[in-house]
Amino acid sequence: MTEFLTVAVGFILAMLALGLLSILRGPGDADRVMATQLIGTGGIATLLLLGTAASIPAAIDVALTLALLATFTSIAFVKKGLSRFAADGTASTEDE
Amino acid sequence: MSLARDVMTIAAVSAGAFFFLAGTVGLLRFPDTLTRLHALTKADNLGLGLVVLGLLPQAASLRDGLKLVGIWLLGLLAGATVSQLIARAARHGQLNR
Amino acid sequence: MSGVTVFGLCAAAAVGLGLYGLITNPQPLRKIIAFNLLGSGVFLLFGVVGRRGAAAGMGNDPVPQALVITGVVVAFSATALAIALLLRLFQTSASVARSGRASPGDDPDQVGG
Amino acid sequence: MSIETVIEIVLAAVVLTLGVWTIVVPETFSATVGFVAYGLLVALIWVRLDAADVALTEAAIGGGLGGVLLLGAAARLRDADMMADARPGKLLRAGAAALSVLTAAVLAGVVLLLPDPAPTLAPAAVANAWATGLSNPVTNVLMAFRAMDTMLEKVVLLLAIIGVWSLAPDSAWGGRPGPRHQADPRGVLAFLARLLPPVGIVIGIYILWTGSDHPGGAFQGGAILASMWLLAIMAGLADTPLVSHRSVRFILVAGPGLFLLVGLAGLLFGAAFLSYPPALAKPLILGIEIAMTLTIAATLGLLLAGAPERSTEP
Numbered sequence: 001m002t003e004f005l006t007v008a009v010g011f012i013l014a015m016l017a018l019g020l021l022s023i024l025r026g027p028g029d030a031d032r033v034m035a036t037q038l039i040g041t042g043g044i045a046t047l048l049l050l051g052t053a054a055s056i057p058a059a060i061d062v063a064l065t066l067a068l069l070a071t072f073t074s075i076a077f078v079k080k081g082l083s084r085f086a087a088d089g090t091a092s093t094e095d096e
Numbered sequence: 097m098s099l100a101r102d103v104m105t106i107a108a109v110s111a112g113a114f115f116f117l118a119g120t121v122g123l124l125r126f127p128d129t130l131t132r133l134h135a136l137t138k139a140d141n142l143g144l145g146l147v148v149l150g151l152l153p154q155a156a157s158l159r160d161g162l163k164l165v166g167i168w169l170l171g172l173l174a175g176a177t178v179s180q181l182i183a184r185a186a187r188h189g190q191l192n193r
Numbered sequence: 194m195s196g197v198t199v200f201g202l203c204a205a206a207a208v209g210l211g212l213y214g215l216i217t218n219p220q221p222l223r224k225i226i227a228f229n230l231l232g233s234g235v236f237l238l239f240g241v242v243g244r245r246g247a248a249a250g251m252g253n254d255p256v257p258q259a260l261v262i263t264g265v266v267v268a269f270s271a272t273a274l275a276i277a278l279l280l281r282l283f284q285t286s287a288s289v290a291r292s293g294r295a296s297p298g299d300d301p302d303q304v305g306g
Numbered sequence: 307m308s309i310e311t312v313i314e315i316v317l318a319a320v321v322l323t324l325g326v327w328t329i330v331v332p333e334t335f336s337a338t339v340g341f342v343a344y345g346l347l348v349a350l351i352w353v354r355l356d357a358a359d360v361a362l363t364e365a366a367i368g369g370g371l372g373g374v375l376l377l378g379a380a381a382r383l384r385d386a387d388m389m390a391d392a393r394p395g396k397l398l399r400a401g402a403a404a405l406s407v408l409t410a411a412v413l414a415g416v417v418l419l420l421p422d423p424a425p426t427l428a429p430a431a432v433a434n435a436w437a438t439g440l441s442n443p444v445t446n447v448l449m450a451f452r453a454m455d456t457m458l459e460k461v462v463l464l465l466a467i468i469g470v471w472s473l474a475p476d477s478a479w480g481g482r483p484g485p486r487h488q489a490d491p492r493g494v495l496a497f498l499a500r501l502l503p504p505v506g507i508v509i510g511i512y513i514l515w516t517g518s519d520h521p522g523g524a525f526q527g528g529a530i531l532a533s534m535w536l537l538a539i540m541a542g543l544a545d546t547p548l549v550s551h552r553s554v555r556f557i558l559v560a561g562p563g564l565f566l567l568v569g570l571a572g573l574l575f576g577a578a579f580l581s582y583p584p585a586l587a588k589p590l591i592l593g594i595e596i597a598m599t600l601t602i603a604a605t606l607g608l609l610l611a612g613a614p615e616r617s618t619e620p
Contacts, residue, residue, distance in 0.1 A: 209410025252356025
């Protein structure tokens with residue numbers, strides 16, 4: 001069983017790496033921000049499989065924390081993106 | 097009994113891995129932000145759900161099982177809301193570009 | 194080669210990368226990020242040393258772990274302070290640039306709040 | 307080479323690739339996203355190193371709060387290139403590369419030549435666990451054996467928040483940090499900000515509570531609570547507090563203050579500064595941890611909110 005789970009960890013980790021590469025290349029900022037969302041699913045699946053394979057029960061708590069907080073970076077990005085920096089009085093972006 | 101559990105784990109985790117593969121292919125092949133977002137939030141969340149389903153028979157206690165299901169529900173909630181937010185930001189950015 | 198060694202080498206590389214970015218990158222935010230990368234490499238080295246010291250039924254020596262947790266907190270508060278300083282500096286120099294009294298590269302102290 | 311080692315090499319390679327990306331990519335925003343992803347994945351390495359306490363801390367800081375801090379700054383500094391000095395010359399870059407490679411090589415050599423058997427304090431930590439009644443050795447080290455470090459760390463947090471506040475312009479002194487966020491009250495973000503915090507608060511308290519016997523603790527729980535507060539602020543459901551308000555300041559000093567009081571009581575009635583009487587050790591530590599969780603949540607939230615920008619009068 002452990003071998004199967006370890007192989008599954010490797011496979012999903014490889015998928016995660018490929019996805020990260022493709023997302024981080026862009027072209028837009030919105031594409032790049034999806035990286036945290038990708039880790040919110042693929043990374044958590046890896047973590048859960050890893051914790052079960054190596055019998056580290058606390059991995060579930062780490063996964064719970066990640067699942068709760070992985071969205072936050074996207075929200076921070078969206079808030080800045082939508083407010084167009086007008087609210088805080090700093091200069092607006094050039095590409096508007 | 098143990099064999100039945102292991103078979104269920106292997107089947108569900110393999111199916112989950114397949115959906116992660118599908119999601120990654122989508123990320124690599126789809127042309128624009130919105131379609132890639134679609135691949136990411138739907139296929140990968142299904143993959144996570146299947147992995148959780150596969151790990152449930154291996155859970156040490158009822159509490160661990162509940163936490164596993166909770167993780168998947170949190171993932172679903174995050175996928176459903178954040179994909180909308182990112183998509184809106186992407187469209188907003190395109191209009192302004 | 195055991196897993197501990199792999200992560201140890203990874204940590205050493207992270208320290209080198211962070212150092213390089215800290216010296217060569219002209220952007221202040223990039224310098225902050227590079228410094229955090231360097232710090233994360235150092236923390237990982239602690240983790241590797243602690244992992245080698247696994248004993249008494251524990252997978253990792255608790256003393257380096259506690260040191261790393263304290264270190265992460267201190268690094269985070271330092272980063273938050275650095276970013277607050279950076280944003281304030283940016284705000285000040287942007288308002289200088291807008292009013293056209295001085296070039297943005299000038300000393301922001303002369304604006305005064 | 308076993309299959310576990312292959313997995314570890316793949317994990318290390320992914321993390322290192324993200325590190326390289328963070329340093330070499332020309333665009334600041336991409337580098338920031340790369341670093342946030344790096345921080346999330348480092349938590350996996352910590353789990354693999356069997357250090358779940360650190361993994362939780364990394365997940366909470368690298369994933370949640372650090373990401374919000376760095377990405378928010380990167381989005382605001384979009385056109386901050388004018389602040390940068392000129393790119394350093396070829397000679398300096400070559401020198402920096404040589405120095406970095408040398409540093410990394412020395413560290414790698416040290417890792418390869420670590421003494422065998424490795425020195426460890428784990429048996430000592432386990433053997434003395436009776437003195438506190440807690441069975442998570444990391445919490446024991448943090449709260450009892452090296453309690454001085456933890457107390458001073460909280461003082462560092464307090465100093466950082468004072469430093470951030472002192473950057474406020476005179477007109478906003480003692481006011482509210484950050485802009486007042488607006489969001490559609492029936493939109494997606496407000497929906498998430500109503501649904502997630504009750505769950506998150508339960509999880510934060512659970513992480514604090516489980517910390518006495520399993521991985522977890524005050525800092526990790528406090529960081530989760532802080533992110534829930536920030537979510538409500540970012541969705542426009544709550545406003546940042548007036549930093550001059552008395553209750554805010556009380557919460558900010560409650561954790562280190564209680565810690566200091568218990569420490570002084572140990573000096574007066576017990577053996578030494580910060581010595582707990584064994585019968586009372588567990589309730590005392592739990593009391594300090596609960597006070598610290600509140601302090602940490604408030605401090606981290608306010609650190610991320612930044613310097614006051616709006617004056618006390620509306």
